[in-house]
Amino acid sequence: MPVKYTQAIRGSFFDITATVEHPDQLPQQARYIADGLLLIDGGRIVSLQPWEAGRGQLTDDHQLMDYRGKLIVPGFVDCxxxxxxxxxxxxxxxxxxxxxxxxxxxxxxxxxxxxxxxxxxxxxxxxxxxxxxxxxxxxxxxxxxxxxxxxxxxxxxxxxxxxxxxxxxxxxxxxxxxxxxxxxxxxxxxxxxxxxxxxxxxxxxxxxxxxxxxxxxxxxxxxxxxxxxxxxxxxxxxxxxxxxxxxxxxxxxxxxxxxxxxxxxxxxxxxxxxxxxxxxxxxxxxxxxxxxxxxxxxxxxxxxxxxxxxxxxxxxxxxxxxxxxxxxxxxxxxxxxxxxxxxxxxxxxxxxxxxxxxxxxxxxxxxxLDLDDCIGNFNAGKEADFVVLDPAVSALQQLRQGNCRDIWEQLFVLMTLGDDRNIAATWVNGKSVWQRADQEKAA
CATH class of the missing domain: 3.20.20.140 (Metal-dependent hydrolases)
Incomplete structure (x- = not known):
């Protein structure tokens, strides 16, 4: 029987699934899903899986937030x-x-x-x-x-x-x-x-x-x-x-x-x-x-x-x-x-x-911050804090992202050419608390 969740988010996802003791271990713990489905209930993550594997769990009347074309990463932590x-x-x-x-x-x-x-x-x-x-x-x-x-x-x-x-x-x-x-x-x-x-x-x-x-x-x-x-x-x-x-x-x-x-x-x-x-x-x-x-x-x-x-x-x-x-x-x-x-x-x-x-x-x-048990990635049970990134908000970014060969290069371009314009939406505790589209409408 299909399960109804509070939120369902579709888009591309990137996170690190476990802490490491050496940077060489990071690629093995990295997770990138080009077309994924994030299910959230009560402010906590239920699952992250490929769209085709997870879509059958959605009810027909469920409202889906579609962020295709965007990259979704865990919310940033400022220490x-x-x-x-x-x-x-x-x-x-x-x-x-x-x-x-x-x-x-x-x-x-x-x-x-x-x-x-x-x-x-x-x-x-x-x-x-x-x-x-x-x-x-x-x-x-x-x-x-x-x-x-x-x-x-x-x-x-x-x-x-x-x-x-x-x-x-x-x-x-x-x-x-x-x-x-x-x-x-x-x-x-x-x-x-x-x-x-x-x-x-x-x-x-x-x-x-x-x-x-x-x-x-x-x-x-x-x-x-x-x-x-x-x-x-x-x-x-x-x-x-x-x-x-x-x-x-x-x-x-x-x-x-x-x-x-x-x-x-x-x-x-x-x-x-x-x-x-x-x-x-x-x-x-x-x-x-x-x-x-x-x-x-x-x-x-x-x-x-x-x-x-x-x-x-x-x-x-x-x-x-x-x-x-x-x-x-x-x-x-x-x-x-x-x-x-x-x-x-x-x-x-x-x-x-x-x-x-x-x-x-x-x-x-x-x-x-001793909070890796509750935030920092999309593992099941974690609190649903994440940011939706638009990877190409300028002509230069569009050109450069179009030449990227893989997710590593896309992320590197984001951190070298990116700024606040690349933030499309911010979600806190399973709720959308900031949307660039809303700010642009208000302006």
Missing amino acids: HIHYPQTEMIGAFGEQLLEWLQQYTFPVESQYHCPQHAEKMSAFFLHQLLSNGTTTALVFGTVHPQSVDALFSAAEQLEMRLIAGKVMMDRNAPEYLTESAAQSYQQTRTLIERWHHRGRLSYAITPRFAPTSSPELLNAVRKLKQEFPDCWLHTHLSENPQEVAWVKSLFPENSSYLDVYHHYQLTGRRSVFAHCLHLEEQEWDCLHHTDSSIAFCPTSNLFLGSGLFNVKKSWDKRVKIGVGTDVGAGTTFNILQTLGEAYKVAQLQGYKLAACEAFYHATLGGAQA
Whole structure:
């Protein structure tokens, strides 16, 4: 007897079916179905199979979403982004520490206002969805209302989002600092309010070691002990001057990462953004503690911070995902971010294949966030988050895609020539939440 599903999606599909320990294993785990049928029930994937094999399961009156001519991939995972910095993206002329003082801190001061936070949360989430990002690990500001606004907006969309308020008690303007006790209490209240509410999760978020006193780091450790299934989200070894500053502030610790490790902040759900200037023992510590790295190529290039070593992350068996790092990052678009990642790798003699790049942006990113059991591919039982890509939205793309020999070349062209125009639709939890056609009609 035919089974009726909530949604049925027809189109071309690409995903990676299992996590890997070496990039050479990726082609064996890749799945491409040129004409496929995705069945969804209650926001979860029932099956993905070739159209001819699955069409008999549909009822005659079932409404089918036909995306033939499009490529459907799992929703993009952004492993590091600052939503309050959306309004200062593209700020000129500074490297990290000066950039924070001149641009970042003044902008973040506005988020004491709930109305401003609400307005920017809506804008931020629209940017994510219109660029195909369905899951993100997000920095708020020091203000609790910044996180309340973001979570409230994401809850309405049923997005899988991890976020947290910044914790910061020194080496920042007075209007953005707090006491360690205040930071602990406000964070604890937010965790109790939002963690595991629907598809929302909380990340304990000390900005970075220079703005964290030992008292604050002890408060972070206490929160991690009290809420062990929360995430830990911070920055690590982004800029040479920053690394030297940390060593002067924490002379008793052997390295930048050792500061966090000393306070028991490494671990399976600990995500460290950047990691450009790691020492050998820091790589080893990340591996042994099962911590993760967010690779943020556009911001690393924009601020002149350095080049992330993708090959070494594989050699050291450290999980990585991709982060746009808006607003130091220069785009919300993961396709463009992957294109920059390819260039970063090229400068170091490493060939970042499209299969690997899309892995880092989907299942690999989900693994880095400890979410690969629920998102990242089209396996049965996974949450139905995906993005519909139009592979040829310009004359140049049409020409180049027409010359592609296989799916690998098509994906590579998408990540080198693609941008937000290639996002045709974004689906979250089995529902269409953004359609380019709707935006064009409204315009």
